[in-house]
Amino acid sequence: AQSVAQPEDQVNVAEGNPLTVKCTYSVSGNPYLFWYVQYPNRGLQFLLKYITGDNLVKGSYGFEAEFNKSQTSFHLKKPSALVSDSALYFCAVRDITGGYNKLIFGAGTRLAVHP
Amino acid sequence: DADVTQTPRNRITKTGKRIMLECSQTKGHDRMYWYRQDPGLGLRLIYYSFDVKDINKGEISDGYSVSRQAQAKFSLSLESAIPNQTALYFCATSDSRGRNTEAFFGQGTRLTVV
Numbered sequence: 001a002q003s004v005a006q007p008e009d010q011v012n013v014a015e016g017n018p019l020t021v022k023c024t025y026s027v028s029g030n031p032y033l034f035w036y037v038q039y040p041n042r043g044l045q046f047l048l049k050y051i052t053g054d055n056l057v058k059g060s061y062g063f064e065a066e067f068n069k070s071q072t073s074f075h076l077k078k079p080s081a082l083v084s085d086s087a088l089y090f091c092a093v094r095d096i097t098g099g100y101n102k103l104i105f106g107a108g109t110r111l112a113v114h115p
Numbered sequence: 116d117a118d119v120t121q122t123p124r125n126r127i128t129k130t131g132k133r134i135m136l137e138c139s140q141t142k143g144h145d146r147m148y149w150y151r152q153d154p155g156l157g158l159r160l161i162y163y164s165f166d167v168k169d170i171n172k173g174e175i176s177d178g179y180s181v182s183r184q185a186q187a188k189f190s191l192s193l194e195s196a197i198p199n200q201t202a203l204y205f206c207a208t209s210d211s212r213g214r215n216t217e218a219f220f221g222q223g224t225r226l227t228v229v
Contacts (some may be wrong), residue, residue, distance in 0.1 A: 006157075009155070019171075032216060034217055036220075041222075042222060042223075043119070043220035043221050043222040043223050044158075044205065044207075044220040045202055045220075046217045046219070049216070049217055051216070074125060088158060090158065094216060099210070100163065100165065100171060101146070101211070101216060102160055102173070103148075103160075103207075104146065104160075105150075105157040105158040105159075105220055106157050107155055107156055107157040108155075108157050
């Protein structure tokens with residue numbers, strides 16, 4: 001079965017420092033990988049995705065993610081964190097089991113950016 | 116995303132009551148999903164529908180039922196609510212055409228069963 005793991009429940013970083021939120025995946029076949037962000041009292045917002053092509057994917061709000069096939073990872077990164085980046089981040093993988101296309105989510109990582 | 120609307124946004128109900136959560140979308144997408152979010156567990160898929168005549172159980176469908184009334188409407192029912200169904204529920208949509216396989220989410224319904 002397809003799955004993703006987010007090994008950190010929470011990541012703390014100082015404003016202005018680089019941030020990384022980790023995600024590893026387990027899939028059969030080529031992975032379709034996604035990052036979503038959830039701000040308080042809001043739904044999930046799409047940040048970026050990897051389908052194929054360049055291993056470094058750029059997305060919304062200055063975020064990017066690096067796909068690493070050998071390490072089965074898809075870590076979310078940002079060069080300089082903002083306090084407003086504080087939110088809950090979810091990694092997801094596409095699952096096409098049974099011919100149906102659906103997303104399988106990780107448990108989420110809470111990012112706290114301190115002034 | 117305002118294109119995916121969930122009602123109600125918050126609901127408190129008693130154990131044993133029937134409750135329906137509604138979702139409507141203006142994105143023109145053919146695929147719709149219901150997820151629940153629990154702390155530390157992420158989002159888990161309850162049901163999904165790829166068109167009006169297609170309904171499929173997800174990872175945690177027990178205790179839930181759905182109805183796809185139209186392409187734009189997908190409702191989730193709890194026939195007899197129990198306290199462990201207290202959670203944040205999300206409706207999502209996606210488009211089967213092209214390669215834009217990401218899903219778009221509503222703002223969620225916070226359900227409390229007492």
